[in-house]
Structure formats: structure tokens, C-alpha cells
Amino acid sequence: MSVSNPPTPSAEDQEVSFAETALKLGGKSEDEARRTGAIDKADDQVESLFAPQYQTVNSPAHRAIWQRQVPIEEFLSTPPKPSAEVEQIMKASLDVVRRHIQAGTIENEEGRVREEVLAELGEAGYWGLLVDKEYGGSGAKFSSVADFIAQMAMLDGTIAGLASIHGCIGAVDPVKTFGNEDQKSKYLPLLASGKRLSAFALTEPGAGSDLTALKTTATLDGDHYVVTGEKLFISNILPGRTIGLVCLIDSKPSVLIVDLPEEENEQFQLKKYNIYALRHLYNRGIIFNGLRVPKENLLEPIKGDGLTIAYHGLNLGRVSLCANASGTMRLMLKGMIPWSEYRVTYSEPIGNRELVQRRMGEMAGLIVACDALTAWCADLLDRGYRGEMECIIAKIFGSEALKTASIELFMKTHGGRSFLEGHPFGDNVHDYLAPCIYEGEGEMLGMAFFKSLVKDHGKRYFEPVGKALAAAGIKRPNPLNPKHALILAGVAGPYVRWRSGRQLLGGSLPTLPDMPKPLRAHAEYACRELPKMALEIDSAMQKFQLKLADRQCRMAELSGRCQDLITILTTAMYAARNQDEVIRAAGDLACQKLRQKLTGKRPSNRYFKNITALGRSIAAGDADAETSLGLGSIDPHAILQKYES
Numbered sequence: 081m082s083v084s085n086p087p088t089p090s091a092e093d094q095e096v097s098f099a100e101t102a103l104k105l106g107g108k109s110e111d112e113a114r115r116t117g118a119i120d121k122a123d124d125q126v127e128s129l130f131a132p133q134y135q136t137v138n139s140p141a142h143r144a145i146w147q148r149q150v151p152i153e154e155f156l157s158t159p160p161k162p163s164a165e166v167e168q169i170m171k172a173s174l175d176v177v178r179r180h181i182q183a184g185t186i187e188n189e190e191g192r193v194r195e196e197v198l199a200e201l202g203e204a205g206y207w208g209l210l211v212d213k214e215y216g217g218s219g220a221k222f223s224s225v226a227d228f229i230a231q232m233a234m235l236d237g238t239i240a241g242l243a244s245i246h247g248c249i250g251a252v253d254p255v256k257t258f259g260n261e262d263q264k265s266k267y268l269p270l271l272a273s274g275k276r277l278s279a280f281a282l283t284e285p286g287a288g289s290d291l292t293a294l295k296t297t298a299t300l301d302g303d304h305y306v307v308t309g310e311k312l313f314i315s316n317i318l319p320g321r322t323i324g325l326v327c328l329i330d331s332k333p334s335v336l337i338v339d340l341p342e343e344e345n346e347q348f349q350l351k352k353y354n355i356y357a358l359r360h361l362y363n364r365g366i367i368f369n370g371l372r373v374p375k376e377n378l379l380e381p382i383k384g385d386g387l388t389i390a391y392h393g394l395n396l397g398r399v400s401l402c403a404n405a406s407g408t409m410r411l412m413l414k415g416m417i418p419w420s421e422y423r424v425t426y427s428e429p430i431g432n433r434e435l436v437q438r439r440m441g442e443m444a445g446l447i448v449a450c451d452a453l454t455a456w457c458a459d460l461l462d463r464g465y466r467g468e469m470e471c472i473i474a475k476i477f478g479s480e481a482l483k484t485a486s487i488e489l490f491m492k493t494h495g496g497r498s499f500l501e502g503h504p505f506g507d508n509v510h511d512y513l514a515p516c517i518y519e520g521e522g523e524m525l526g527m528a529f530f531k532s533l534v535k536d537h538g539k540r541y542f543e544p545v546g547k548a549l550a551a552a553g554i555k556r557p558n559p560l561n562p563k564h565a566l567i568l569a570g571v572a573g574p575y576v577r578w579r580s581g582r583q584l585l586g587g588s589l590p591t592l593p594d595m596p597k598p599l600r601a602h603a604e605y606a607c608r609e610l611p612k613m614a615l616e617i618d619s620a621m622q623k624f625q626l627k628l629a630d631r632q633c634r635m636a637e638l639s640g641r642c643q644d645l646i647t648i649l650t651t652a653m654y655a656a657r658n659q660d661e662v663i664r665a666a667g668d669l670a671c672q673k674l675r676q677k678l679t680g681k682r683p684s685n686r687y688f689k690n691i692t693a694l695g696r697s698i699a700a701g702d703a704d705a706e707t708s709l710g711l712g713s714i715d716p717h718a719i720l721q722k723y724e725s
């Protein structure tokens with residue numbers, strides 16, 4: 081999608097959203113209702129940038145729940161096929177990083193990725209992957225780039241993360257998608273070559289989860305905007321970087337492309353603090369004290385505002401995060417192999433023990449599920465879908481998988497050595513946990529997923545009822561009260577028909593493609609359960625009505641169930657389209673684990689037998705398992721504190 085027209089004021093800008101009205105009716109303060117309404121309106125405006133078939137209500141996740149039949153064809157992603165040119169760039173970029181790792185020259189004296197490495201990556205074409213060819217990039221599809229990010233993460237998670245910071249949430253996506261021709265011609269070639277590396281500055285000391293609390297302002301003064309305010313936790317920030325700055329212009333969230341001065345000065349200072357996560361790049365606060373930015377650097381979306389721009393890039397960033405998690409978990413698994421062979425307790429290598437084998441099998445399952453979500457989401461984005469709900473699933477699953485893998489599987493297997501300096505766990509634990517927070521904390525995003533899920537249903541069936549009752553001044557409807565019953569009878573017909581139709585007819589199974597039996601069983605399970613969620617969600621809406629927004633625990637629980645079901649379906653379909661037996665087995669086991677969580681059923685002996693068998697083949701260095709999972713060559717020397725002195 082490319083959007084480059086000047087803004088047109090829309091009638092929607094003036095309207096009060098239903099979320100705002102509903103919150104007020106539900107007893108929320110004017111302020112909270114207005115703030116939530118603003119976010120809701122921004123969301124509507126993002127929607128309107130997409131053709132109807134690609135909007136949230138028509139997205140696979142939404143349809144899977146609200147339609148009677150899951151649209152199974154939308155869950156079949158195709159493997160990415162990068163062009164020869166793009167493949168060459170990817171190979172050259174991996175070579176740059178590999179060479180510097182071998183030479184021990186990746187990091188500078190502060191432990192951050194050296195600027196020379198970033199420059200060499202620029203020469204290889206790394207920073208221009210997502211920039212269109214006409215502006216000096218290689219125009220790679222996002223699905224190819226997402227897949228590649230997982231490969232890069234196996235070499236260096238920070239450099240993989242920088243691809244996303246620059247290309248997805250940084251300046252590339254905002255300029256490419258929302259810039260006018262002048263802005264694109266000026267910035268995209270610089271961004272593609274890496275002469276300007278970029279970052280995304282949204283978070284402030286007072287505004288993280290609550291984006292309505294933004295305070296940084298830009299005020300027009302002649303030909304420039306004058307920026308004042310403070311940003312916090314901004315990744316990849318050094319003087320001379322280019323940032324997508326979210327700030328308020330006339331109280332409206334807006335995005336300015338800002339070239340940070342080459343040195344700190346009165347108008348621009350960096351706030352340095354010690355932060356454990358992302359220690360290999362520069363994460364800084366930024367203080368603006370009247371920095372002047374040319375007025376032509378304002379991005380002006382056709383509809384919506386700065387949050388529209390931010391949300392667009394964040395979707396790509398969330399999928400990249402999942403890809404990065406998958407690469408990082410491969411690296412963990414790779415490290416577990418020589419260790420589990422080396423470490424002998426009670427006369428046996430620990431790799432011969434079930435508990436360790438189970439952990440390795442589980443890690444393989446998490447890797448395949450992350451790959452499945454990455455491939456599915458990236459493919460949907462390439463096809464033009466908004467993909468917000470799907471990308472949230474990928475972000476939450478990817479970050480939770482990384483958290484579980486690092487602590488439950490990786491750390492426990494390495495025991496005390498995990499905490500030695502030089503051990504990947506001890507050195508990187510904060511990087512393994514921080515994805516749960518950045519680009520939106522998981523549970524907050526889970527609620528956002530839920531709100532996207534219920535919005536259309538609420539507007540279609542509950543809004544008319546709410547409005548009619550509000551017009552009659554009724555706060556608590558009582559169907560036994562004749563006056564209330566009369567009003568309800570006038571407006572509740574469509575809802576009653578929907579609910580009774582759903583209860584009577586239930587869902588129906590789609591025709592699945594040819595696939596292995598265990599994976600088919602998972603796909604069928606998800607296809608049966610997903611439409612049932614519609615009734616569960618509807619019941620919650622009915623029960624809590626205007627108070628639903630306060631029932632965060634229930635929203636999070638329902639949201640989580642929907643996400644898990646969609647992950648099962650996506651993983652089963654991905655594993656089935658893969659001919660590889662190891663991927664299929666790992667996908668099957670990941671689905672079984674998710675089903676155990678959903679049903680509360682204890683794992684069967686068969687499950688333990690299969691997951692330990694998979695883990696055993698990985699622990700034994702079985703070439704098939706290593707190749708299938710793309711682990712690459714195993715380094716036999718990565719053992720700390722060997723027994724021999």
C-alpha cells in the first residue's frame with residue numbers, strides 16, 4: 081500500500097466514536113472516555129486506508145471467529161521466494177556479520193554494534209531491503225525479509241533487530257507508505273543506503289501504554305516546526321540518526337521525519353541511562369528543546385493522524401519480532417546440543433535424559449510455531465491485509481515463546497553456567513525478556529486484539545440497543561418491565577436472530593487440504609472451536625454490557641483462547657505444507673501443547689514419548705533434525721567451566 085495524497089478532513093474526524101459513548105454510559109470519566117474514543121477513532125481511520133476486503137472484519141483471524149466456517153484458504157501461507165538480487169543481498173549481509181563475528185570486530189569498546197559494521201551492511205544492501213527499487217532499494221517482499229530476519233538473528237539478534245527498527249518501525253515504512261513524492265525522493269535513497277539509519281520515537285516518560293498522554297509538541301514557526309518535549313527508551317539513537325517522531329501538532333498526533341543534529345546542542349540532547357536490554361545498540365531518551373524541523377518533513381496521511389502511521393509500521397515490527405524470536409531460539413537450541421552431550425551426571429550425559437530431551441523437543445515446537453506465524457502474517461501483509469489482529473498474535477506468541485524458551489528450556493538445561501559472564505543466557509537474558517514489553521506489552525495488546533474482535537459485533541448488534549435505551553434514559557434494562565421490553569423488541573431483532581441462528585446451527589468444518597492425520601486433527605479442532613468462541617464472546621458482551629471494558633481479566637482470557645486456537649491452526653497448516661518430517665513432528669507437538677493448555681488435559685504418555693523422541697534426535701546431533709530446523713553447524717567448544725582444569 082502506498083499513500084501519498086494530502087489530507088482531506090473527514091466527517092469521521094468530528095464524530096464521537098461509539099467506544100466513547102459506551103464508556104460514558106458505563107460510568108467512565110469524561111477524560112477516560114475521550115482518550116479511549118480518540119484511540120478508537122484513530123483505529124477506524126487506519127481501517128479506512130484499506131480496501132474493504134483487507135480490513136479487520138474481513139481478516140482471517142476475525143472471520144475465523146465470527147463466520148460459521150473458518151476461511152481455511154486464508155491460513156495457507158506460501159513459502160517466500162526472494163529474487164536472485166534479494167538473495168544475493170541477504171547472503172552478502174550474512175557474510176558481513178559472519179566475518180565480523182569471526183574477527184571479533186562486531187562491537188565497539190562500549191559493547192555496541194560498530195558503525196563500520198552498519199556501514200558495510202549498507203554497502204551490502206541490508207538497509208534497503210524494504211525500500212522500493214526506484215528509490216535505491218531492492219523492493220523485497222516483507223515475507224522474504226521476515227524469513228531472513230530469523231536467519232540474521234541466528235548470527236546476531238541485535239543486527240536482526242536493527243533491520244526491523246530501521247525498516248519497519250523506523251523511518252522507512254512511514255516515508256514509503258505515507259510520504260509524498262518529495263519526501264520519498266529525498267529520504268528513501270538515504271535510508272536505503274544506510275547513509276541515514278533510522279529509529280522510531282513514540283514512547284515518552286508519561287506515555288507508553290497510554291498514547292493519548294503524549295506531550296511532545298511541534299509548533300509551526302515560519303518554515304519550520306519547533307519541537308519541544310522528551311522521548312524515552314528509543315532504540316538506535318545517536319546524533320545524526322533520522323527518526324520518525326510522533327508528536328502533537330495543534331493537539332493532533334503527527335509524525336515528523338527528523339534529522340537529528342550531528343552533535344548534541346541546546347535544542348537537542350540525549351538522555352543516557354543504564355539499560356540492560358538491547359545493550360548492543362544505543363537506547364536513549366531524547367530531549368527536544370526548540371529543535372527546528374523543516375515543515376516539509378511532516379508526513380500527512382490521507383486519513384487519520386500520526387498514530388495511523390505508527391500503527392502501520394508497528395504491524396511489520398511485530399512480525400519481525402516473532403521472526404527474531406525464532407532465530408534466537410534456534411541459537412539457544414544449537415547451544416543446548418553440545419552442552420547436553422558434554423554434561424555428564426550420574427554417569428550419563430544429560431542429553432540422554434527425558435527431561436532434557438523434552439525441553440529440546442519443546443523448543444523445536446516453539447520454533448516451528450513462530451515460523452508459522454511469521455510466514456502467515458508476512459504473507460497477509462504482502463497481500464494487502466491490514467493484519468493488525470494477526471500481527472498481535474505473532475508478537476505475543478513470539479515474545480512469550482522466547483521468554484519460556486530462555487527460562488524454562490535454555491536456562492534450566494545449562495544450570496549454573498547460565499549465569500556466568502560469557503554465557504548467552506546471562507549475557508542476553510534481558511534481550512530475551514524485553515520483547516514482552518516493547519512494541520506494546522503483551523497483555524495490553526491482548527486486550528487490543530479483543531477490542532478489534534468485538535468492535536464490529538458490538539456496533540452491529542449492541543450499539544442500536546444501547547442507543548435506543550440511552551435515548552429513553554434507561555441505564556439498566558429490565559426485559560420484565562413492559563416499557564423496556566417494548567424498546568428492546570424494536571431494536572433487538574437482528575441480534576436475537578444472530579444468536580439463535582448460531583446456537584441452532586453451530587459452526588461447520590471447512591474442507592481441509594490433504595495433510596498428515598495428526599496435523600489434520602489439530603486443524604479440525606481449531607476449526608471447530610474457533611466459531612464457538614463467537615458465542616462465548618457474545619455471552620461476555622451480553623453479561624457485562626457497558627462494563628465489559630473493565631472486565632480486563634475476562635477479555636484477556638478470551639483473547640488468549642482465540643489467539644491460541646489461531647496459532648494451532650496456523651501451525652498445523654504450516655507444518656502440513658512442509659514436507660519435512662521433523663518440522664511436521666515439531667508442529668504437531670506444539671499444537672498438542674497448546675491444546676493441553678486450552679482443554680486442561682494432562683499430557684498423555686504418547687505425547688511424552690513423541691516429544692522426548694524428537695528431543696533425543698536433536699540432542700544426539702541427528703543431522704536430519706539439525707538440517708530441518710536450520711540449526712547450521714554446531715560449535716563443539718561453546719562450553720564454559722569445563723571439568724578439566
Ligand SMILES: Cc1cc2nc3c(=O)[nH]c(=O)nc-3n(C[C@H](O)[C@H](O)[C@H](O)COP(=O)(O)OP(=O)(O)OC[C@H]3O[C@@H](n4cnc5c(N)ncnc54)[C@H](O)[C@@H]3O)c2cc1C
Binds near residue numbers: 279282314357514519
Ligand atoms: C528495550 C526497549 C526498547 C524500546 N524501544 C523503543 C523504541 O525504539 N521506540 C519507542 O517509541 N519505544 C520504545 N520502547 C518503549 C516501549 O514500547 C514501552 O516500554 C512499552 O510500550 C510500554 O510502555 P511503558 O514502559 O511506558 O509502560 P507503562 O505505560 O508504564 O505500563 C506498564 C504496565 O502497566 C500496565 N498497564 C498500563 N495501562 C494499563 C491499563 N489501562 N490497563 C491495565 N494495565 C495497564 C501494563 O501491564 C503495562 O505494561 C522500548 C522499550 C524497551 C524496554
